[in-house]
Structures are given as structure tokens and as C-alpha cells.
Amino acid sequence: MNEKKSYTFLEIKQKLVNYCVYQDRCHQEVEQKMWDYLLIPEAKEEILLYLMKENYLNEERFTRSYIRGKFYMKSWGRNKIRNHLKFKGVPEKLINSCFNEIDxxxxxxxxxxxxxxxxxxxxxxxxxxxxxxxxxxxxxxxxxxxxxxxxxxxxxxx
Structure with a gap:
């Protein structure tokens, strides 16, 4: 009974757009989501490029909103935020440049x-x-x- 529904390329693309619109995502989260759809590498690449070109996927915006959210909502310090972002595959340089989100x-x-x-x-x-x-x-x-x-x-x- 463990049958996976199959989707067309356009349906998957739309699902990933919705996934990114719902909340800012990092590349790793989107790539993880794509694994669920068993896409071929060319399709993954095309979708990733589309999401970035249309600004649905923006690593800096994700990093800035993540930092703001974790600090202002959960009262996390810089070290915990940095470690969680590194775990999500966000580059150290980008993390450091976005910490000015915290006053x-x-x-x-x-x-x-x-x-x-x-x-x-x-x-x-x-x-x-x-x-x-x-x-x-x-x-x-x-x-x-x-x-x-x-x-x-x-x-x-x-």
C-alpha cells in the first residue's frame, strides 16, 4: 500500500514554488525536498535555477530571516544560530555578513x-x-x- 503518487515536472515545480513561498528556505532544504520526488539531476538543476531566478529561493534572505526569527522569537545566541545555519549548509561568510540583523x-x-x-x-x-x-x-x-x-x-x- 506504500504507493507514491507520481507528479509531472510542472506539478513538482509548482509544489517547490509553494514550498518556498510558504517560508524562506535554504538550498539544502529545497534539495532535500526534491529528493522526495526522485527527480533526475537535470530536472533538479532546472528547478533550482528557476527558483533562484524568480527569487523564490534566496539564501541571503533565508539567512537573515532565520537569524531574526531565532533571536527575536526563541532568544537564541549567536553561537547556536551559527551552528544551526552551518548544519543547513549556509556558507560561513554569508552567516557572518548577516548577523547585523541582530541589534x-x-x-x-x-x-x-x-x-x-x-x-x-x-x-x-x-x-x-x-x-x-x-x-x-x-x-x-x-x-x-x-x-x-x-x-x-x-x-x-x-
Whole structure:
């Protein structure tokens, strides 16, 4: 019963256009989707070129919206965002050039807010243990160690 429906080239092309219109995609996601349709290499290439030419597929736009979304919606730090983008096959140079999507003040404020929120929830531990757990948590969210230490010092000064 595991029969796959077969589509014409134009149907597949339209499905991939819809896939890209729904949300910005990176090349790797689109290529992965094409695997599902068992396309020959020439057809894949033609569709990829069409998607790029018509601006349905734009790696820089994808990278910028990914960075904004993960930071402003999920409060991820630069390291976690960078690693996830690398995993999606986005070139390092492009990732670095798009990080200006995150405002420096917003980055610092978000980190400080996460620090205070998490730090205040930890009960019954020595100060150094609380700090250690908080650092580990924030590094897990992708924030840089130096930035975390800066926020900690700012909070201690009060």
C-alpha cells in the first residue's frame, strides 16, 4: 500500500514554488525536498535555477530571516544560530555578513533578561553554583562566554 503518487515536472515545480513561498528556505532544504520526488539531476538543476531566478529561493534572505526569527522569537545566541545555519549548509561568510540583523543593544538586553530570569529561579545553592548553572544554561542557548561574564559583572555592580 506504500504507493507514491507520481507528479509531472510542472506539478513538482509548482509544489517547490509553494514550498518556498510558504517560508524562506535554504538550498539544502529545497534539495532535500526534491529528493522526495526522485527527480533526475537535470530536472533538479532546472528547478533550482528557476527558483533562484524568480527569487523564490534566496539564501541571503533565508539567512537573515532565520537569524531574526531565532533571536527575536526563541532568544537564541549567536553561537547556536551559527551552528544551526552551518548544519543547513549556509556558507560561513554569508552567516557572518548577516548577523547585523541582530541589534547589539537587543542582544545585550535579551541576554541580561535571560540571565536574571534564570538566575532568580535557582533556589538553595551557593552563589558560585547558581552562577555556574546560569552560565551553562546561557551557553546552551548559544550566548558567548565573554558576553555572559559581562552581564554577570554588570548585575553584580547592580
Amino acid at each position: 547589539e543593544d537587543d542582544y545585550h538586553k535579551t541576554l541580561a533578561k535571560l540571565f536574571l530570569s534564570y538566575h532568580s529561579k535557582i533556589k538553595g545553592l551557593q552563589a558560585y553554583q547558581k552562577n555556574s548553572k546560569t552560565i551553562k544554561y546561557l551557553m546552551g542557548k548559544g550566548f558567548e562566554y565573554e558576553e555572559i561574564m559581562q552581564v554577570m559583572q554588570d548585575e553584580e555592580k547592580g
